Amino acid sequence: MNKEYIKQWIQDNLVMQDEARAITGQSTSGFNQSVATRRIQPFVEFGEARKTRLYLREDLEEYAKNKRVRESKGMISMKIKELKNLNESIGMVIPTEKYGNVVVTGFEENKDWGSTVIIYLDRPHMDNAIGRFENSGSLPGGALIVEKTDEPVTTFEP
Numbered sequence: 001m002n003k004e005y006i007k008q009w010i011q012d013n014l015v016m017q018d019e020a021r022a023i024t025g026q027s028t029s030g031f032n033q034s035v036a037t038r039r040i041q042p043f044v045e046f047g048e049a050r051k052t053r054l055y056l057r058e059d060l061e062e063y064a065k066n067k068r069v070r071e072s073k074g075m076i077s078m079k080i081k082e083l084k085n086l087n088e089s090i091g092m093v094i095p096t097e098k099y100g101n102v103v104v105t106g107f108e109e110n111k112d113w114g115s116t117v118i119i120y121l122d123r124p125h126m127d128n129a130i131g132r133f134e135n136s137g138s139l140p141g142g143a144l145i146v147e148k149t150d151e152p153v154t155t156f157e158p
Helices: 003-013 017-024 028-036 057-082
Strands: 044-046 052-056 093-096 100-109 116-121 129-134 142-148
Touching: 003 057, 017 028, 017 052, 017 057, 052 057
Parallel strands: 116 142
Antiparallel strands: 044 052, 093 100, 100 142, 116 129
16 A cells, blocks of 8 residues: 555545535535435545534536536526526527437417416427426516527526
């Protein structure tokens, strides 16, 4: 066992909470919540009363990347709510967990649905429903039609 190699690997790959928070871009309370809900897990943990936790840098970088995707979903949702008409969302690229990025290709209003919008892959049919959300404000409900795409996610200025 080469102690110098192990020491160098630890220094390169493991971080304590302060650096972990910097990598994920979280506050102390946000980071602690992510640990408590096991979204972030320590690579190794020492101690009973006062724990010392070390986190694997690559796990944190992956978490941070996925966190930004979730934030961009929230930003897109906020942006959709700002639209005067859901037809304005045509052309927007939205990330999905199961289908990758999808582009909005159409919207069919349905006033009977109230403020509910159902997202359909390729065509409006109950077998193609991949998500839903509630509109706030005066936007009507209806069917948002999307298709898979390799295009990057639509970004908005905060």
